[in-house]
Amino acid sequence: MNILTEKSSTTLKGTVWRKTCFLSEFSEKAASAACLMGWLHDRALVPDPTFGGIVLRITLRDCSGLRDFVVTTKPFIDLLSTLEYESVIAIKVLGKEILDVKILARAKPAIFSPKVITDFSTIDLVVHRPLAIRTERMKAVLRVQDQIFTSARQFFHKEGFCELRPPILSPATDPGIRGAIGADVNFYGKKYKITTSMILYKQMAICSLEKVYAFSPNVRLEPVKTRQTGRHLAEFCQIDVEQAFINYHDAMALAERLLVAILSDVKNNCQKELKLLERSLTIPTRPFKKLTFQEALNILSKAGFKQLQQRKELPWEAEKMLSNTFDEPFWVTEFPYGSRGFYDRQDPNRPAVLRDFDLLYPAGFGEAISGSEREYLYPQVKKRMLEQGLPLDEYSWYLDMLQHGVPPSAGFGLGLERLTRYICGLENIWEATAFPKVPGVHSP
Amino acid sequence: MNILTEKSSTTLKGTVWRKTCFLSEFSEKAASAACLMGWLHDRALVPDPTFGGIVLRITLRDCSGLRDFVVTTKPFIDLLSTLEYESVIAIKVLGKEILDVKILARAKPAIFSPKVITDFSTIDLVVHRPLAIRTERMKAVLRVQDQIFTSARQFFHKEGFCELRPPILSPATDPGIRGAIGADVNFYGKKYKITTSMILYKQMAICSLEKVYAFSPNVRLEPVKTRQTGRHLAEFCQIDVEQAFINYHDAMALAERLLVAILSDVKNNCQKELKLLERSLTIPTRPFKKLTFQEALNILSKAGFKQLQQRKELPWEAEKMLSNTFDEPFWVTEFPYGSRGFYDRQDPNRPAVLRDFDLLYPAGFGEAISGSEREYLYPQVKKRMLEQGLPLDEYSWYLDMLQHGVPPSAGFGLGLERLTRYICGLENIWEATAFPKVPGVHSP
Numbered sequence: 001m002n003i004l005t006e007k008s009s010t011t012l013k014g015t016v017w018r019k020t021c022f023l024s025e026f027s028e029k030a031a032s033a034a035c036l037m038g039w040l041h042d043r044a045l046v047p048d049p050t051f052g053g054i055v056l057r058i059t060l061r062d063c064s065g066l067r068d069f070v071v072t073t074k075p076f077i078d079l080l081s082t083l084e085y086e087s088v089i090a091i092k093v094l095g096k097e098i099l100d101v102k103i104l105a106r107a108k109p110a111i112f113s114p115k116v117i118t119d120f121s122t123i124d125l126v127v128h129r130p131l132a133i134r135t136e137r138m139k140a141v142l143r144v145q146d147q148i149f150t151s152a153r154q155f156f157h158k159e160g161f162c163e164l165r166p167p168i169l170s171p172a173t174d175p176g177i178r179g180a181i182g183a184d185v186n187f188y189g190k191k192y193k194i195t196t197s198m199i200l201y202k203q204m205a206i207c208s209l210e211k212v213y214a215f216s217p218n219v220r221l222e223p224v225k226t227r228q229t230g231r232h233l234a235e236f237c238q239i240d241v242e243q244a245f246i247n248y249h250d251a252m253a254l255a256e257r258l259l260v261a262i263l264s265d266v267k268n269n270c271q272k273e274l275k276l277l278e279r280s281l282t283i284p285t286r287p288f289k290k291l292t293f294q295e296a297l298n299i300l301s302k303a304g305f306k307q308l309q310q311r312k313e314l315p316w317e318a319e320k321m322l323s324n325t326f327d328e329p330f331w332v333t334e335f336p337y338g339s340r341g342f343y344d345r346q347d348p349n350r351p352a353v354l355r356d357f358d359l360l361y362p363a364g365f366g367e368a369i370s371g372s373e374r375e376y377l378y379p380q381v382k383k384r385m386l387e388q389g390l391p392l393d394e395y396s397w398y399l400d401m402l403q404h405g406v407p408p409s410a411g412f413g414l415g416l417e418r419l420t421r422y423i424c425g426l427e428n429i430w431e432a433t434a435f436p437k438v439p440g441v442h443s444p
Numbered sequence: 445m446n447i448l449t450e451k452s453s454t455t456l457k458g459t460v461w462r463k464t465c466f467l468s469e470f471s472e473k474a475a476s477a478a479c480l481m482g483w484l485h486d487r488a489l490v491p492d493p494t495f496g497g498i499v500l501r502i503t504l505r506d507c508s509g510l511r512d513f514v515v516t517t518k519p520f521i522d523l524l525s526t527l528e529y530e531s532v533i534a535i536k537v538l539g540k541e542i543l544d545v546k547i548l549a550r551a552k553p554a555i556f557s558p559k560v561i562t563d564f565s566t567i568d569l570v571v572h573r574p575l576a577i578r579t580e581r582m583k584a585v586l587r588v589q590d591q592i593f594t595s596a597r598q599f600f601h602k603e604g605f606c607e608l609r610p611p612i613l614s615p616a617t618d619p620g621i622r623g624a625i626g627a628d629v630n631f632y633g634k635k636y637k638i639t640t641s642m643i644l645y646k647q648m649a650i651c652s653l654e655k656v657y658a659f660s661p662n663v664r665l666e667p668v669k670t671r672q673t674g675r676h677l678a679e680f681c682q683i684d685v686e687q688a689f690i691n692y693h694d695a696m697a698l699a700e701r702l703l704v705a706i707l708s709d710v711k712n713n714c715q716k717e718l719k720l721l722e723r724s725l726t727i728p729t730r731p732f733k734k735l736t737f738q739e740a741l742n743i744l745s746k747a748g749f750k751q752l753q754q755r756k757e758l759p760w761e762a763e764k765m766l767s768n769t770f771d772e773p774f775w776v777t778e779f780p781y782g783s784r785g786f787y788d789r790q791d792p793n794r795p796a797v798l799r800d801f802d803l804l805y806p807a808g809f810g811e812a813i814s815g816s817e818r819e820y821l822y823p824q825v826k827k828r829m830l831e832q833g834l835p836l837d838e839y840s841w842y843l844d845m846l847q848h849g850v851p852p853s854a855g856f857g858l859g860l861e862r863l864t865r866y867i868c869g870l871e872n873i874w875e876a877t878a879f880p881k882v883p884g885v886h887s888p
Contacts, residue, residue: 019689022654037689039651039849063654063688086849105821107849130845133652142653146606153597162590165860167879168612168638168661168679169627171886183613183629185638187678188665188884194612194629194638201879204888207483208577208878209586210466210507217612217661221632234631235612244507245463245481377549397888401574405483405530405551416609434652435611435645440632442615444648444841 017090017102024064028096037090037104038062039134040083041115048072056080060091061114063139069098076101085113086131123227126430126443133434140273141431144266145420149215151265152239155258162209166216166240167201172394174199174341178313180220194219197413199343200398202242203374206409207401210244215416224440229316230428231366233417234437241371242411248345248355248373251410252331255359255369256286258414259329266423279425284328288359292334296322312339319366326362333357342384344372357412361422368419371412378402461534461546468508472540481534481548482506483578484527485559492516500524504535505558507583513542520545529557530575567671570874570887577878584717585875588710589864593659595709596683599702606653610660610684611645616838618643618785622757624664638663641857643787644842646686647818650853651845654688659860668884673760674872675810677861678881685815686855692789692799692817695854696775699803699813700730702858703773710867723869728772732803736778740766756783763810770806777801786828788816801856805866812863815856822846 019037026034042059048070056071058080069091071077079101083089086107092100112124114134125132132138156163169185174197182193195201198216205212219235226232241254260283267274267281274281291299293314300318303325314322314332322332334353337346344356356372375381381402385392392399420432430436435444463481470478486503492514500515502524513535515521523545527533530551536544556568558578569576576582600607613629618641626637639645642660649656663679670676685698704727711718711725718725735743737758744762747769758766758776766776778797781790788800800816819825825846829836836843864876874880879888 037851063652088849088851104851105849108847110848130648130651130841130848133648135652139652142606142608145609149607150597150601153594157594162586163593164586164878165589165659165681166661167881168663169881171888183631185627185629185663187627187881188668188886190886201888204574204577205878207574208507208579208583215609215659217610219612219629224632237609397574401888403552404554404575405532405549407481407532407548434608434649437611437613437631442632442634444615444645444845 017092019090022064023060023062023067026067026093028093033092033094033099035090035092036060036062037088040080040085040087040089040107041066042085043080043083045081059115060089061134065136069093070096071098071101073098079103083107084109085115086110086134120426120431121428123430123438123441126436126438126441129435129444136276138431138434140270140276141420141424141426142434143273144270144277144424145416145432147266147270148262148416148419148423151262152213152215152258154265155261156213156241159211159254159257161211161213161241161243164205164212164214166198166214167195168217169193170195170200172200172398173197174343175388175390179226180222183219183221196220197238198240199341199374199411199413200395202240202411203343203376203398203406203409204401206242206244207404207406210407212243213239213241216240216413222439227439227441231418231421232439233429233433234439236433237416238413239416239419240411240413242409244407244409246410247408248333248357248371248410251371251373251412252290252333252357252359253287255371255412255414256288259359259368260284260286262419263423274424277424277426279423281423282328288328289326289330291330291332293332293336293353294334296332299325312336316366319360320364323360323362323366324364326360329359329361329368331357331359338387340372342381342388342390343374345375346380346384355410361418365418365422367415368422369412369414371410373408373410376402376406376408461536463534466508467504467506467511470511470537472537477536477538477543479534479536480504480506480511481532484524484529484531484533484551485510486529487524487527489525503559504533505578509580513537514540515542515545517542523547527551528553529559530554530578564870564875565872567874567882567885570880570882570885573879573888580720582875584714584720585864585868585870586878587717588714588721588868589860589877591710591714592706592860592863592867595706596657596659596702598709599705600657600685603655603698603701605655605657605685605687608649608653608656608658610642610658611639612661613637614639614644616644616842617641618787619832619834623670624666627663627665640664641682642684643785643818643855643857644839646684646855647787647820647842647850647853648845650686650688651848651850654851656687657683657685660684660857666883671883671885675862675865676883677873677877678883680877681860682857683860683863684855684857686853688851688853690854691852692777692801692815692854695815695817695856696734696777696801696803697731699815699856699858700732703803703812704728704730706863707867718868721868721870723867725867726772732772733770733774735774735776737776737780737797738778740776743769756780760810763804764808767804767806767810768808770804773803773805773812775801775803782831784816786825786832786834787818789819790824790828799854805862809862809866811859812866813856813858815854817852817854820846820850820852 041061048055084107088105169192344354359369417432485505492499528551532549788798803813861876
């Protein structure tokens with residue numbers, strides 16, 4: 001008899017095998033029988049004075065957690081004593097009594113077991129994802145991420161933004177992905193790319209809806225060496241936001257409200273998960289501290305970083321050092337002209353700087369958000385593209401669009417996995433998503 | 445002076461140009477000045493008795509709709525009289541009086557204008573998306589889709605499901621995409637595919653969280669001829685759902701609750717949009733009607749379709765005919781063994797049929813949902829894969845996972861764009877998303 005061959009309308013009795021509740025909902029004191037299903041997480045033969053002999057203690061695991069049961073019946077002890085961990089089983093219980101046991105799926109010996117994973121930095125957690133995803137730790141991380149999705153959407157809904165299904169393939173996409181390369185796809189004979197950022201599409205969408213956001217997939221094939229940074233994935237998700245007719249100060253204020261809303265919701269609703277992750281969250285006060293790029297350079301110079309005046313960007317080590325000196329998220333604004341993508345707007349009053357911004361997490365977690373006001377006028381964009389040596393013909397639809405009335409706007413992208421990593425206090429970003437793709441690593 | 449160079453803290457007065465409200469919020473009766481921004485949608489010189497001469501009536505458009513203004517001042521009439529449609533402008537008004545006008549972005553003459561688009565089936569709407577997305581009709585469609593996102597999430601949250609960030613690239617993905625081909629990507633020297641369905645990953649995730657869903661991107665390079673069906677896109681989004689320890693009846697009941705929740709929310713919250721789209725929605729009663737595949741064949745045979753007994757699937761014309769005979773969504777269940785992907789579970793009691801299901805929309809809209817109980821035991825899956833001639837080595841991670849305790853489960857995928865198309869009553873699916881990719885068409 002098979003677990004799923006019975007009609008869904010049948011209630012639990014006799015031979016019926018239907019999961020009646022999660023382990024966390026089960027009460028031994030209930031008079032009625034229950035059917036529980038999950039994974040064999042642990043097992044030990046233990047002496048039992050009441051029973052007057054040896055009994056089998058099993059730990060059953062389901063999505064709600066772990067729970068111990070004592071098996072006293074000889075045939076069930078025999079059945080379960082040699083079963084491999086991670087096998088899927090069902091038990092029928094009446095109060096404390098185990099009425100019946102069924103094996104739903106036998107496991108083979110595991111390379112490593114969710115119950116003994118202690119090293120959270122090993123690449124094995126990526127390659128053997130089907131086992132690694134089963135830990136209580138990963139469940140906590142994914143539940144926090146679920147809350148991030150929910151909070152972000154509630155926030156945007158309240159603020160009047162419209163959610164879009166993001167583009168997956170593009171004839172042209174964001175070239176500003178320093179060091180990484182985009183993934184090419186043959187789209188009916190033409191070379192397309194998987195979106196590396198939906199900036200160009202956001203500008204299209206605000207011409208219709210003005211306030212838009214998306215959870216956009218991004219593929220950036222980063223150099224293999226970035227595996228060591230703990231903060232680079234080859235595919236990730238951005239919470240991508242754009243609003244027409246606002247400036248970069250407005251966009252920063254919007255991002256601050258968004259981040260505080262998400263952090264507050266996680267703190268309020270994910271106490272169990274944060275406790276398991278040993279993470280205490282503080283809610284930053286708005287407005288966040290702001291450094292101009294020049295001020296950031298000054299701090300770094302004083303701290304001993306050399307030759308920073310020549311640089312147009314913050315090197316990775318400098319960004320981490322800066323991040324380590326703060327205990328709340330903070331802005332770095334007005335990066336120098338020439339340092340960013342053609343779509344970061346040049347300040348018309350101060351041509352040496354861009355009207356853009358990065359948000360950095362504190363405590364070494366580094367970049368959270370990157371955003372800007374946009375170049376929205378055709379002549380300026382064309383000039384910037386030519387300066388950066390971009391092939392104008394690849395961007396033909398975009399350059400054409402700019403001549404059909406694109407409004408001034410500002411927006412940003414907030415990396416979902418980096419936010420999850422920061423909130424959960426994870427060393428490695430490949431813990432911050434269900435199905436991580438790590439640069440250079442072949443995994444599910 | 446530029447629109448975005450002023451401090452965000454400055455209030456509207458004198459020379460400050462900041463959008464103060466949407467057109468729909470603006471009241472001529474308000475005593476204070478307002479600054480409005482949008483697109484020049486229409487324009488006409490009209491006689492005005494009060495003014496005693498000719499004035500310029502302009503229609504301004506923003507995300508909230510259209511609004512007419514009368515320009516009576518000579519320099520502003522001159523400024524706006526020759527401006528191309530779709531130019532982005534700002535106006536300052538005090539009551540009915542226009543105090544000032546500024547051109548934010550000049551447009552060149554448009555190939556076609558959002559104000560005159562009437563043919564909603566032309567492929568021009570895809571190629572010239574930056575203009576087509578600006579119509580009141582597209583705004584209504586995208587606002588309905590935003591409601592679908594919101595409703596689906598609220599539903600899943602209430603039912604205890606966890607949202608996942610879906611995989612984008614896979615070493616192996618769903619092969620069951622009849623006629624279409626997957627998009628290959630070089631992932632650090634190995635051939636990966638963009639996900640065509642996240643079925644394999646859903647089975648991984650339920651081993652951790654049991655009840656999961658995702659808004660998953662799918663790329664399927666359909667044959668160019670499918671462009672005529674009105675229901676095929678080369679990239680789309682699936683609302684992908686899976687739950688451990690349930691059977692296919694449970695999954696169908698879950699899908700019914702989901703669909704009714706979404707339809708009810710759209711009906712309640714998108715009255716303005718449905719009216720514009722001339723669409724009246726009826727909320728179907730649960731449970732939906734169920735036909736077995738065999739019953740569907742019988743209906744079709746009686747209707748004159750020949751040689752259907754030999755078939756293992758419903759041909760497209762038959763599915764449309766069937767859909768046209770119903771006025772509420774309905775199920776077709778238990779497709780014959782051999783007709784579907786290896787993951788649709790064979791009925792252990794009736795080996796000739798699968799424990800799977802499709803939901804069809806009524807009125808010719810065709811397939812809404814496809815789902816099933818899953819093959820979850822290694823020997824069965826391997827047997828099915830071999831029967832279908834699949835290369836086992838490509839699925840190595842998946843076959844390995846099946847030997848580590850994968851539970852019985854059921855789930856489904858609900859196409860976001862097809863749902864949007866049905867709800868909005870659209871002839872062509874390329875109206876049902878912001879950035880459509882149509883088979884064989886090169887577009888943004």
